[in-house]
Amino acid sequence: MEIADRDEVHPKIIEALLKTDAGLSSDDALENEMILNMGPQHPATHGVLRLVLRLDGETVIACVPELGYLHRGYEKMAENMSYYEFIPHTDRLDYLAPLCNNVAWVLAVEKLAGIQAPPRAQYIRMLISELSRIASHLIAVGSMAMDVGALTVFLWTIREREKILDIWDIICGARFTNSYTRIGGVANDMQPEAKAKVQWFINQFDENLEECEKLLNANRIFIDRLEGVGVISGEDALDLGLTGPSLRGSGVDYDIRRYQPYLFYNEMDFKIPTYTEGDCLARYFVRIDEMRESAKIVKQILDKIPQGDVQANQPKKVLPKKHEVYSKMEELIHDFMIVNFGINPPDGEVYHAVENPKGELGFYFVSKGEGHPWKCKIRSPSFNNLQSVPHLVKGYMVSDVVAIIGSIDPVMGEADK
Amino acid sequence: MGLEAKLTQDGFLTTKIDALLAWSRKSSVWPMPMGISCCAIEMMAVGGPKYDIARFGSEVMRFTPRQCDLMIVAGTVTYKMSHVVKKIYDQMPDPKWVIAMGACTSSGGMYRSYPVVQGIDQFLPVDIYLAGCPPRPDNLLNALIQIQEKIGRTKGRDFQNKPLSELNVIQNN
């Protein structure tokens, strides 16, 4: 953190900062107020978020987040590539849970093109989404604990996360940027070893999570730094566009898995954990509980997962299997057409959202019947969650800002797109 | 270096100041983790228990540039961010090295689009380009070892009043 000199902070940001009605008054504004620049390179901002804070002593009276340091032009690129080509790009949106984004993208495209993936593929998608949710929340909890000073937890949660990354390695051959789903299914079937490994992971997970929890739940420093910090009411949270665990920490049980069920979530038995306090601690508990629920869902999936194909049988829209491309004429032609010209969904517009670890991730397509979308809008949860930061930090100390950002867990890859 | 073996034989050791300096420099490289996007997560994994960068003497990740001598640029550098990266690089004390981690920093990677700098070598001197999107943690460790080798070959006179970018350390040897 450094004291900003005025040349570097753009005058318009200063203007926005001074314009916000602080709601707190100090006796002599000139003497007490300070403008502090935090980020974009700051360990606690989870990437390249930049906050410009207006301080009265040590109290934050206004805050202007500045985004765009990781703006990579996704929406423009999506307009210039086919639906298949964009799948690897979705990995890099919320890079803590790449598979969730893969699933969201293909579900949106399938809705637009009217494709139905076979049940086994859908179960696999559900399985990988839930495991990703665990992996993402592990990092969220770990790095939040690290931000408020408990480094050990971070190492332990990373250890758990590595086990999940090993599972990805077995399922699809990549440990981090997976690009595993395909339109109309998933890239390859899940091997029995993968299933065994998932089983093993889930069986030992509860115990290990409890261990991590023990480090925190009775930790006086941890509780004191989070309890009653960054309070937001359910109404405000909805109005500001919060979704995901951050919203459920304020007592609103909005979860897309329940409100607009996709895949087979309506057949699963799980709870939506909510807490009513709306502070950082509540958001932390929501995450922990959600991991437990996800583990429960994974167990059910392992019991229920049917045998069968993992790719839909729609030759004009779904990529054929590689060995068929090499041996059959028809498949070769389809492969050529799909790769070169895309899948040409009908004219129209769809919006499809899924529940990501961070909140509601939605894709909005405008199709003109071509191989690439005419417009693609990514409704990213982190972008919206960050919007509440000025509201959350107002009236708290500078040191609380770190805890608050940790508790809403933004990922700049998708916030900046 | 096998210090102990030598010391038990004769009780003393002859070396050059240059060699000693280079040896101590290379064995405690302090990285500055310039984590920008996805690659930063793999960089965190390197610090984690499974890959454990501490085995190579570099676990001291400092988030202030003034204490570091190796900058790991991990993540897509956009034009807006490039000024920040450059500023942080300038704040690091000499001698300093740079690893461009991942396809994005090396060449723009999969982002052939308007806001992304197509390779950070347009404004920074880069010592190691690391392939992969993201590079696996083992690969980053490999890059670290290579940087250590490179540092091990430096001599004191290499750093006289010259920025490192003008030196061609490898050819001097």
Next chain:
Amino acid sequence: MKEIILNQLNASLPNIQVETSEFKDELTIQVQKKDIVEVCKVLKNDSELKFIHCIDVTAIDWARRKDRFTVVYHLFSLKNKFQLVVKADVDESDCNIDTVSSVWRSANWHEREVYDMYGITFNFHPDLRRMYMPEEFEYHPLRKDFPVLGIPGSLPLPKK
């Protein structure tokens, strides 16, 4: 649900024009640009509708159409578990529309993003700055006439 929405809208605002369309079970209503704030207020506050969650605000550039842009609002009602799309056309020669950030505070940043990407101005917006691109940047990247690779020299690099 469609009838309820139209009834409530007509009851509260008798003299507005609304067109509806449906695609893949998604209901879209098209309104005129001048009515947008009124319509949104009804949609949010009406006790039967309660579209309290503004998912998203974005725009579409149609390139060669007469009304070049369409501003799109995605709304969700937790009470009815129903999603609605509201649209309003904006022409390039008169490239502005009233802000709805007074109705949903979450629309604030979305509108800033649309302003940054398409150059549509939102009247009465509390803080209309660029969202992503640097303040000095002159273009609006998501317009169809902007190349993917950008315009050389429009964004400065630091000196080596």
